[in-house]
Amino acid sequence: MDKYIDVAALSKVLVISLVLGAGIPAIFALGVRSLAPSEGGSRTLHVTGAVICFGICVAAVVAGVLRLALGGK
Amino acid sequence: MIVVVTALAFDFTNGFHDTANAMATSIATKALRPKVAVLLSAVLNVVGAFLSLAVAATIAKGIVEQDAVTMSVVFAGLCGGIIWNLVTWYFGLPSSSSHAIIGGLIGSVLVAAGTSGVIWSGVISKVIIPALIAPFAAGVIAMVGTWLVYRITRSVGAKETSQEFRWGQIGSASLVSLAHGTNDAQKTMGIILLALIAGGELPADAGVPVWVIIGCALAIGLGTYIGGWRVIRTLGKGLVDIQPPQGLAAETSSAAVILISSHFGYPLSTTHVASGSILGSGVGRRTPVRWSVARRMAVAWLITLPAAAAVGAAAEGIQHLIDGALGTIIVLALLVAASGALVIRSRRESVDHNNVNDEWAEPERAAQPVPTA
Numbered sequence: 001m002d003k004y005i006d007v008a009a010l011s012k013v014l015v016i017s018l019v020l021g022a023g024i025p026a027i028f029a030l031g032v033r034s035l036a037p038s039e040g041g042s043r044t045l046h047v048t049g050a051v052i053c054f055g056i057c058v059a060a061v062v063a064g065v066l067r068l069a070l071g072g073k
Numbered sequence: 074m075i076v077v078v079t080a081l082a083f084d085f086t087n088g089f090h091d092t093a094n095a096m097a098t099s100i101a102t103k104a105l106r107p108k109v110a111v112l113l114s115a116v117l118n119v120v121g122a123f124l125s126l127a128v129a130a131t132i133a134k135g136i137v138e139q140d141a142v143t144m145s146v147v148f149a150g151l152c153g154g155i156i157w158n159l160v161t162w163y164f165g166l167p168s169s170s171s172h173a174i175i176g177g178l179i180g181s182v183l184v185a186a187g188t189s190g191v192i193w194s195g196v197i198s199k200v201i202i203p204a205l206i207a208p209f210a211a212g213v214i215a216m217v218g219t220w221l222v223y224r225i226t227r228s229v230g231a232k233e234t235s236q237e238f239r240w241g242q243i244g245s246a247s248l249v250s251l252a253h254g255t256n257d258a259q260k261t262m263g264i265i266l267l268a269l270i271a272g273g274e275l276p277a278d279a280g281v282p283v284w285v286i287i288g289c290a291l292a293i294g295l296g297t298y299i300g301g302w303r304v305i306r307t308l309g310k311g312l313v314d315i316q317p318p319q320g321l322a323a324e325t326s327s328a329a330v331i332l333i334s335s336h337f338g339y340p341l342s343t344t345h346v347a348s349g350s351i352l353g354s355g356v357g358r359r360t361p362v363r364w365s366v367a368r369r370m371a372v373a374w375l376i377t378l379p380a381a382a383a384v385g386a387a388a389e390g391i392q393h394l395i396d397g398a399l400g401t402i403i404v405l406a407l408l409v410a411a412s413g414a415l416v417i418r419s420r421r422e423s424v425d426h427n428n429v430n431d432e433w434a435e436p437e438r439a440a441q442p443v444p445t446a
Contacts, residue, residue, distance in 0.1 A: 013334045014210055021211075021329030022218035025241075025322040029225040032237045036229040057241070061248055064332055 020060065028057050075401060076144055076268045079151045079408075081292040084261040086158040087170040088118060088296025091257060093304040094167070094327070094347035095249035098320035101309030104239035105246075107302075113243075114250040115298035121254020122262075122290035137182045138190050145392045146181045147268040148401065152408050153177025153385030157377060159415045165303035165311075166373040169342035171260060175200055176381030178264075181389035183382070203334070203341040204374070208349030211330045215350040218322035219357030226318065238317035245324035250297075252331045253343050258293045262286060308348065311366045313355030323347075323354040345374065 031053030034046045096110040105113065154174035161168040175196075182190040226234050265285050269275045275282070309315065315323070327343070327350045334341055348370060355362045388408075392400040 010206070013330075017210065017326075017329045017333050018214050018217065020333070021214040021326040022221060022322070024329070025218040025245075025318075025325045026221040026225060028238075028241050028321065029222040029318065032234045032241075033226050033229055035237060036226075036234065057244075061244065064248070064328075065251065067332075 024057055024060055027053050031057070075405060076148045076151070076272075077265055077288075079148055079155070079405075080261050080265045080268065081288055083151045083154050083158070083174060083264075084258065084289050084292035085296035086155050086162070087174075087257050087261065088115070088293035089299055089301045090158050090162055090167075090170050090296075090304060091253055091343060092297045092301055093308045094343045095246050095253055095324070097305045097308035097347070098315050098323055098351060099239075099242050099246045100305060101315045102239065102242065102317045102320045104242040104317060104320065107305075110246070111298050113247060115294040117247055117250035118254035118258065118297050119290045119294040121251040121256075122258035122293060123286065137178055137192060138186070140186075142182070142267055142271050143185065144268060144272050145401065146178070146185045146389060147264060147271065149181035149184075149388035149392060149404065150174065150178035150385045151264070152388040152404060153180055153381040153383070155408065156384045156411055157381040159412055160380075161373055161377070162301050162303055163415050163418065164373075165307040166370055167304045167308050167344045167348050168370075168373045168377045169204070169344045170257060171342050171344075172200065172204065172374070172377040173381045174260060174264070176378040177385035179378070180382030180385030180387075184386045184389040184393065200378070204345060207330065207334070207341045208345045208352075211326050211346040211349035212353030212356070214330065215323045215326035215353035216357035218326055219319050219354040222318045222322050223358060235317045238321050241321045242317055242324060245321055245328060248328040249324055249331070249343070249347070252328055252335075254290070254293065256331065256335060256343060258289045261292070262289045265289070307366065307370075308351060311363060312348070312351050313358075313360050313362050315351070315354070316358070319354040319358050322357070323350040326350040326353065 031050040034049040034053065092111055092114055096105070096114050099105045100107050100110050151174070154170070154177040157168070157173040157176070158170055161173075179191055179196065262281050262285055265288075266275070266281050269282075269285075313319075327347045330346050330350075331341070331343055348367075352362060352367055388404045391404050391407075394400065395403060
């Protein structure tokens with residue numbers, strides 16, 4: 001069976017995909033929530049939080065594309 | 074020459090068929106207007122095709138013995154891929170273009186060289202196993218992502234957040250388009266390269282010529298722009314009703330699975346991943362999923378390889394019976410006739426950018442099993 005399935009590589013793919021694939025939308029959602037007008041607290045704090053969250057998402061995407069362009073198959 | 078044109082035609086149907094993978098959810102949630110969505114996807118597919126060349130010959134090298142490959146084998150394989158892509162498009166089924174071309178190649182090699190021409194372990198480890206795992210993995214990831222997103226934004230009204238999520242969707246859908254360009258355009262490049270080497274036009278160790286890259290990039294981009302509206306409709310409206318946050322989660326899951334698994338050397342079907350993600354996002358939001366549509370898609374996935382293989386085998390068989398240019402011309406004529414017939418029939422109930430988002434009504438007629446080619 002090992003000839004057909006590389007369990008180690010496969011589980012790596014699954015775990016990394018899970019962390020990034022579910023994590024990035026979650027961080028994005030956090031950003032959206034801090035932007036939402038209904039919550040209390042300082043406005044600047046909220047906007048900063050949102051910018052950080054969106055920044056993480058953008059950075060992850062850029063890193064992914066660069067990785068692709070620079071040859072990681 | 075005919076082989077190269079046919080390969081570009083396949084690339085065209087590939088883009089055409091797979092626009093849905095990236096853009097179906099954005100169109101369904103109205104994050105992008107349909108025409109804008111396909112244009113964006115087309116441009117990114119072209120960019121993606123230039124970005125990376127690493128995948129180019131994977132299919133050609135791991136699936137069939139290179140000695141068994143001749144011009145007519147490649148041509149017959151492409152015929153199988155094109156016909157199957159058009160048939161599934163006609164029925165609005167998102168099926169894998171990769172499986173169609175691999176199936177076509179396997180079928181024609183079987184006729185040309187017998188069972189020893191196919192690298193079966195390669196077929197199982199590179200095609201079958203990923204095909205079984207990918208949709209489920211993508212589905213689970215999208216499910217978790219969707220659940221998290223809804224959990225986090227629960228305290229905020231949907232009205233306030235929809236716009237932000239639509240913006241996020243544009244980003245995630247673009248990423249899927251880009252990933253598609255880097256994967257699927259490459260497959261055709263690899264096949265053209267294989268044909269050129271088989272025909273003695275290039276030495277065996279040659280790289281992909283620049284004109285092939287440009288041709289493939291443009292063919293897949295053009296196909297994407299024309300847009301397989303029927304498939305977009307099935308994915309965007311048929312499976313589940315998609316809200317913007319859900320679309321974002323589904324697309325991010327697709328992009329993550331495609332990019333990461335190709336990084337680790339698992340070539341897989343962007344179609345399967347996107348479909349699995351959309352299903353998973355529906356489950357994660359606890360909305361009703363139209364399992365009958367999902368079942369029909371799953372059946373199409375299962376028969377894609379054998380069906381395309383049958384067409385590929387038939388095309389190679391004809392070329393065997395009638396040697397030389399005449400056989401090739403007959404196959405070409407059949408290919409053009411069959412494609413034309415499907416396109417003309419599709420006009421009768423056309424799906425385009427105007428009615429792609431209409432409410433989904435489950436048609437009685439379509440509940441029948443999918444006919445094979």
